[in-house]
Amino acid sequence: MTEPLVSIRNLKLDAATSRGTAHILRGVDLDIGRGRIVGVVGESGSGKSSLASCLLGLLAANVRVLDGSIKFDGVDLLSLGEGQMQAIRGTRVAMIFQDPMTALNPLFTIGTHLIDVIRRRSPKVARRDALARAEEMLRTVGIADAALRLKAYPHQLSGGMRQRVMIAMALLAGPELLLADEPTTALDATVEAQIVSLLQALRRNISGSIAFISHHLGLIAELCDDLCVMYGGMVVETGPVADVLGKPMHPYTSALLACEIGDDREGRLVSIPGEVPDPISETQACMFAPRCAHAIERCRGEVPRMRTAADGRKVACHRFEELA
Amino acid sequence: MNALREALVVLRRVCVTFAGGTGFIIVLAVLAFALFAPWIAPQDPDRLDVLHRFAGPSAEHWLGSDQLGRDLFSRIVFGASVAMAVALTAIAIALSTGTLLGVLAAFLPPRSERLILILFDVILSFPNLVLALAIVAVFGPSTTIVVAVAAITLAPNFGRVARAQTLTLRNAPFLEAERILGASGWRIVVHHVLPNILGPLIVLASMDIPIVITIEAGLSFLGLGVRPPLASWGVLIQDGYQFLSDSWIPVVVSSLTLAIATLGFTLFGESLRDAVDPRIGRER
Amino acid sequence: MTKEAARYFVSRLVTTVLVVFGAMLLLFSLTTIVPGDPATALLGPQATPEYARRFIEDMGLDQPTYIRLAKFFGNVVTGDLGIDVISGRSVSAMVWSVLPSTLILTFSAIGLAVLLGVPLGIFAATHRGSVVDHVLAFTSVAFIAVPSFVVAIFLLLIFSIWLDWLPVLGAGREGDFWDQARRSILPIVSLSLAWIGFIARLVRTSMLEVLGENYIRTSRAYGLSERLVTYKYALKNACIPTIAVLGVGVGRLLGPAVLVEIVFARPGIGRLVYDAVTSRNYPVVQGAVLVVVIVFVVINLIVDLSYSAIDPRIRRGTTSQSQAK
Numbered sequence: 001m002t003e004p005l006v007s008i009r010n011l012k013l014d015a016a017t018s019r020g021t022a023h024i025l026r027g028v029d030l031d032i033g034r035g036r037i038v039g040v041v042g043e044s045g046s047g048k049s050s051l052a053s054c055l056l057g058l059l060a061a062n063v064r065v066l067d068g069s070i071k072f073d074g075v076d077l078l079s080l081g082e083g084q085m086q087a088i089r090g091t092r093v094a095m096i097f098q099d100p101m102t103a104l105n106p107l108f109t110i111g112t113h114l115i116d117v118i119r120r121r122s123p124k125v126a127r128r129d130a131l132a133r134a135e136e137m138l139r140t141v142g143i144a145d146a147a148l149r150l151k152a153y154p155h156q157l158s159g160g161m162r163q164r165v166m167i168a169m170a171l172l173a174g175p176e177l178l179l180a181d182e183p184t185t186a187l188d189a190t191v192e193a194q195i196v197s198l199l200q201a202l203r204r205n206i207s208g209s210i211a212f213i214s215h216h217l218g219l220i221a222e223l224c225d226d227l228c229v230m231y232g233g234m235v236v237e238t239g240p241v242a243d244v245l246g247k248p249m250h251p252y253t254s255a256l257l258a259c260e261i262g263d264d265r266e267g268r269l270v271s272i273p274g275e276v277p278d279p280i281s282e283t284q285a286c287m288f289a290p291r292c293a294h295a296i297e298r299c300r301g302e303v304p305r306m307r308t309a310a311d312g313r314k315v316a317c318h319r320f321e322e323l324a
Numbered sequence: 325m326n327a328l329r330e331a332l333v334v335l336r337r338v339c340v341t342f343a344g345g346t347g348f349i350i351v352l353a354v355l356a357f358a359l360f361a362p363w364i365a366p367q368d369p370d371r372l373d374v375l376h377r378f379a380g381p382s383a384e385h386w387l388g389s390d391q392l393g394r395d396l397f398s399r400i401v402f403g404a405s406v407a408m409a410v411a412l413t414a415i416a417i418a419l420s421t422g423t424l425l426g427v428l429a430a431f432l433p434p435r436s437e438r439l440i441l442i443l444f445d446v447i448l449s450f451p452n453l454v455l456a457l458a459i460v461a462v463f464g465p466s467t468t469i470v471v472a473v474a475a476i477t478l479a480p481n482f483g484r485v486a487r488a489q490t491l492t493l494r495n496a497p498f499l500e501a502e503r504i505l506g507a508s509g510w511r512i513v514v515h516h517v518l519p520n521i522l523g524p525l526i527v528l529a530s531m532d533i534p535i536v537i538t539i540e541a542g543l544s545f546l547g548l549g550v551r552p553p554l555a556s557w558g559v560l561i562q563d564g565y566q567f568l569s570d571s572w573i574p575v576v577v578s579s580l581t582l583a584i585a586t587l588g589f590t591l592f593g594e595s596l597r598d599a600v601d602p603r604i605g606r607e608r
Numbered sequence: 609m610t611k612e613a614a615r616y617f618v619s620r621l622v623t624t625v626l627v628v629f630g631a632m633l634l635l636f637s638l639t640t641i642v643p644g645d646p647a648t649a650l651l652g653p654q655a656t657p658e659y660a661r662r663f664i665e666d667m668g669l670d671q672p673t674y675i676r677l678a679k680f681f682g683n684v685v686t687g688d689l690g691i692d693v694i695s696g697r698s699v700s701a702m703v704w705s706v707l708p709s710t711l712i713l714t715f716s717a718i719g720l721a722v723l724l725g726v727p728l729g730i731f732a733a734t735h736r737g738s739v740v741d742h743v744l745a746f747t748s749v750a751f752i753a754v755p756s757f758v759v760a761i762f763l764l765l766i767f768s769i770w771l772d773w774l775p776v777l778g779a780g781r782e783g784d785f786w787d788q789a790r791r792s793i794l795p796i797v798s799l800s801l802a803w804i805g806f807i808a809r810l811v812r813t814s815m816l817e818v819l820g821e822n823y824i825r826t827s828r829a830y831g832l833s834e835r836l837v838t839y840k841y842a843l844k845n846a847c848i849p850t851i852a853v854l855g856v857g858v859g860r861l862l863g864p865a866v867l868v869e870i871v872f873a874r875p876g877i878g879r880l881v882y883d884a885v886t887s888r889n890y891p892v893v894q895g896a897v898l899v900v901v902i903v904f905v906v907i908n909l910i911v912d913l914s915y916s917a918i919d920p921r922i923r924r925g926t927t928s929q930s931q932a933k
Contacts, residue, residue: 056829089831097829102822106921107844117830153920166826173830343746445623446630449905453863454881454897461885461893462638538755542867545757546882565761565871572765579761583754590753 003074005177005209006032006055011068013050013233015060015279022279024050024063026233026287029306029314032177032226037203037210039220039241041256042230045276048213049098051230052179055211056095057085073176090120094175098182100162104154110138110165111150117172137168140205142198160191164198176208183212184219196223217260221245229253232277232287235306239313249315251292251323286318294323337599344595350588357404365398370553378571390560390574391567399555400581406556407585410467411536414474415529421475422482423525427517429483430490444480452477456543465548473543474536485528489521527600531593534586541582557582617913624909631901635894636680684898699895702880707899710869710876714861716796718854721803726850728804729811733846734838736816744808751805756864760798760871767794777873795872799861807850814846821845848919855911859904 013025025047032038042048053059055070057077070077072093077085097103104113114134118125125133131150138146141164154162163183170178180199184192196219199212212224220227220241227241229252237250248254255272274291286292289299298318309315317323338344357364366386373393381388387396429440447455456473463469493516537557543549544558545565552559557578564575688700732741767774775791818824819842827837866878873879877896884892 058825058828086831086833089829091831095829097822097826099822103826105823105827105841105845107919108841116827116832116836120831155921169830343749442623442626442630445627446634449627449631449859449908450634450897450901451859451862451904453866454900457866457881457885458635458638458893458897461888461890462641534753541755542757542863545867546870548885561758561761568765568769572769575761576765579758583758586755587750587753590749594749 002034004031005034005073006030006211007069007071008051009069009071011051011054011070012066013047013054013059014064014066016062017280020280023282024233024279025054025068027068027303028230028233028235030228030235030238032209032211034209035207036226037212037224038226038228039224040211040213040228040230041215041217041220043215043276045232045279046230047233048230049181052095052181052211052213055177055179056089056093057082058089090117090173090175092175093177093179094170094173095179095181096163096166096170096183099186100159100166101186103166104162106154109151109153110134110157113165114138114150114169114172117169121174134168134172137172138165140171141165141168141202142194143168158191159187160194163187163191163195167195167198167202171202171205178206178208178210180210180212182214184216185214192219199223217245217256229256233279234287234316236288236317237313237315238306239310243310243313249309249313249320249323250288250317251294252288255291286316294319334596334599338592338595341595341598343591344599347588347591347593347595350584351592354404354585354588355408357401358408359405361402361405365395365401367395367398369394369398369402369555371395378567378573380571380573387577388571388573390563391570396560396574396577399560400557400578403555403557403560403578403581404585406550406554407537407540410471410474410540410550410556411533414471414536415478415532417471417475418478418532419482419525419529422479423486423518423521425479426483426486426488427490427521429487430494440483444483447476447480450477452539453542456539457548460543460548465543465551467550467554470540470543470549474539477539478532478535481532482525482528485524486521489524490517493517493520523600527593527597530596531590533593534589537582537586537589557585620909620912624905627905628902631905632681632684632898635898636677639890639894699891702892703877703896703899706876706880707903709874710862710865710878711903713792713795713799713869713874713876714858714865716792717799717861717865718803718857720796720800721807721857722850722854724800725804725807726811726847728808730815730838730843732808732812733815733819741812744812748805748809751801752809754802755867756798756802757867757871759801760795760868763794763798764871791872791874795868795874798868798871799864802864803857803861807853810850810853811846814849815842818842818845844918848915851911851915851918855908858907862900862904 008028008030011025011028012023015022015024028047028051030038030040030051040048040051050059050063054065055072055077057080059065065078068078072088077088080088104110111131111134114137115127115130118130118133122130135146135150138149143149143161143164149157149161149165154165157165166183184195187195199210200223212220214220224241227237227239227244228235229237229244229250231252237244237248237253244253245257248257252272259271272291277287277290284303285301286295286299286304289295292299296319302318304316304318306314306316307320309320335348339348371394373389376385376389376393377391379385379389379393385395385397387400390396390399425440425443429437432440450458452473455477456469459473460469540549540556541558541561544556545562547562549558550556560578561575561582564573564578568575688698728744732744735741768777774794775787777791815838819838824837824842827841832841862877865876866881868874869876869878870882877900881893881896884890884896
């Protein structure tokens with residue numbers, strides 16, 4: 001098997017907050033294969049958005065990388081200086097943000113936004129040619145009246161259209177890695193469905209890999225090749241999406257599935273008992289243990305490492321063999 | 325006494341910063357001068373001593389003397405009284421009338437409200453010194469005019485703030501509850517609206533103090549403000565400026581005093597505003 | 609122009625006209641509440657009986673209030689601001705002859721403030737927490753707090769009297785541009801100092817706010833250079849509050865401009881009004897004040913409307929124009 005495009009090993013991220021040090025990522029291991037769409041699923045606070053920001057090197061001032069490596073095509077991104085990282089952004093790595101309403105500058109036209117991205121790869125391109133390319137891309141993402149929209153301002157477009165513009169921007173960058181940070185969370189359900197089908201249709205245009213971050217398992221099931229489940233700042237399970245969803249190996253994954261499907265015989269809404277873990281806590285235990293129906297003594301005292309469970313599948317659970 | 329405790333907490337927050345602390349010290353000094361002028365000033369500020377005009381600083385005249393031999397330091401100390409008296413009176417008037425109109429505007433039907441707002445806009449459309457000059461032209465200069473002009477200039481802003489604050493409160497559930505319980509309009513306003521809008525108004529008042537001091541000083545500098553024997557800092561500056569060729573000390577000393585006083589009050593006012601601002605996490 | 613923009617324009621225009629009306633009413637009412645005999649109170653001892661009679665006739669002081677009001681408004685609209693007591697010249701002519709001088713002073717001061725204040729604000733925002741930032745913060749407050757005429761006096765003392773670098777007073781010889789320019793330096797600087805501080809702080813705050821916005825994060829995420837992000841994208845957003853403030857600034861500066869003109873013995877509206885007030889020359893005061901108010905209000909209006917040229921959200925309205933997804 002070829003080398004994965006992205007190889008994250010033992011990534012630890014800390015944030016300085018007023019309440020103390022928050023451990024946002026507690027040693028994340030993740031591979032993103034070339035040409036694969038990886039879905040990263042987790043609740044709010046699981047650290048998935050921070051993971052994306054880390055890949056871009058755009059962390060807030062109070063956040064710092066404690067340990068670990070992010071190998072992008074063989075190069076450790078964490079060892080690169082700001083200048084080198086800047087060269088990668090918008091050319092080799094691109095990101096689609098969660099809230100299209102605020103992600104575009106209200107004082108500049110769509111055309112300007114797109115041209116500046118085009119100029120990242122082709123600095124000398126003439127404005128007219130850049131506009132033509134931008135217009136074509138807008139059409140590709142399903143925006144009618146593309147020429148008109150180029151001259152429009154963000155507030156004149158609906159949320160769904162703005163997100164299409166963001167997708168167009170990302171495609172124009174032609175990245176090897178596309179990060180989609182909850183791109184449909186802020187949209188209506190119908191629009192959400194349209195964007196997802198757009199992404200499915202565009203798969204062919206995208207030769208690189210995609211990391212699709214969401215808390216919506218259903219979407220990820222539709223769109224992604226591989227699945228990565230995160231909880232409490234750690235990756236708890238990875239593998240091909242059909243395998244993981246068909247036969248989940250980590251108790252959290254099973255619980256998550258149960259919530260989505262609502263698989264309770266009495267027909268009540270299923271939820272996972274307990275609370276989301278506090279990032280400030282310093283426990284040396286499995287983060288899910290307090291809420292896990294299968295937790296044993298060992299789970300509360302020792303952090304489970306990611307272990308290979310089957311072909312292409314990894315789990316971080318002390319008891320996954322028994323529970324399978 | 326809860327209010328007092330809250331005030332002390334805010335004060336502490338102000339004094340912790342360099343700017344706030346410096347401002348507070350200056351404010352205290354000016355207030356002390358103003359309140360205790362007769363005891364602080366070594367001499368009678370109006371005592372003429374024409375034989376010793378333009379004297380330099382000495383044991384007898386700490387900061388020297390002016391063109392009529394009067395002790396500069398004493399005049400400066402009493403100038404603080406004038407500045408404070410004018411400022412506090414003007415602000416008190418502006419605060420009360422402005423707030424009254426503002427709160428009224430929030431409760432009145434749209435037409436009347438519009439009228440009040442236009443009144444505010446008209447007053448605000450006059451650069452305040454120009455308005456002052458127009459009024460002085462009609463009524464002649466006097467301390468009362470200065471106070472009146474300052475009050476008129478500042479009232480609209482109090483009105484706007486009061487109105488904005490009242491509007492946010494108007495639909496608050498607890499007011500609805502009071503209304504249902506049958507409380508009269510007045511009661512609601514006095515007991516419930518006023519206490520809640522007081523915060524921003526007090527901050528605005530403290531930030532207006534240096535503005536009034538400046539207006540008064542400017543008018544007095546032109547000879548159109550306070551009348552003798554009252555001597556404000558503006559008058560001192562004018563005297564010093566007129567006799568610049570005889571000595572530069574009076575003008576420098578009085579100008580510096582005015583500068584330091586306005587600086588101090590501004591620093592204090594801004595620190596106060598930052599300390600009271602509920603968005604505590606925001607940067608300086 | 610969309611319907612919304614047109615409506616906004618009209619409503620601003622109406623407000624402006626109402627404000628001017630209100631100002632005129634205010635000025636007019638001053639003459640009605642004058643204690644005692646208006647003519648003597650307003651004109652003082654210089655007025656000859658001949659002039660007093662003409663004044664009373666002109667202003668309609670011997671007639672019922674509503675007729676006076678009508679006359680007043682009629683006069684103003686036709687541009688007749690009355691006759692100067694002492695010289696007999698038309699007030700309009702006097703005012704218009706000195707207005708440019710004051711306006712040049714005021715606009716130059718604001719121009720200088722923008723020229724220096726904006727870069728300083730940007731620098732402070734991009735070097736937040738540095739020594740320069742702290743120093744700037746303190747000095748901006750100092751500049752804002754100290755009254756302009758005090759600054760004027762200090763500058764006069766330092767640069768004209770002690771150092772003798774710049775000429776002392778007056779506006780300079782007619783037609784000699786350099787002489788006039790030299791004499792304008794200190795007055796313009798005195799006036800602009802407060803606004804340099806104010807604008808620097810405003811730009812700094814706006815920039816910091818804008819730099820934290822999501823759309824700036826998008827620009828950074830696409831690897832746009834920090835220069836592009838700061839000077840093309842962030843700056844435009846940050847300028848909006850500054851522009852809003854500039855319109856009011858011109859008006860606010862008119863007061864201090866008066867004092868600065870007097871400190872430097874320059875001709876201008878300030879001197880005109882001051883001399884008129886001290887010599888009890890009411891028609892001049894009234895005329896000058898009126899013109900000042902109108903200029904102030906009109907400039908405000910222009911700035912307000914040009915606001916919409918910069919912020920497309922106001923210009924084009926906020927209706928979402930597409931239903932197709």
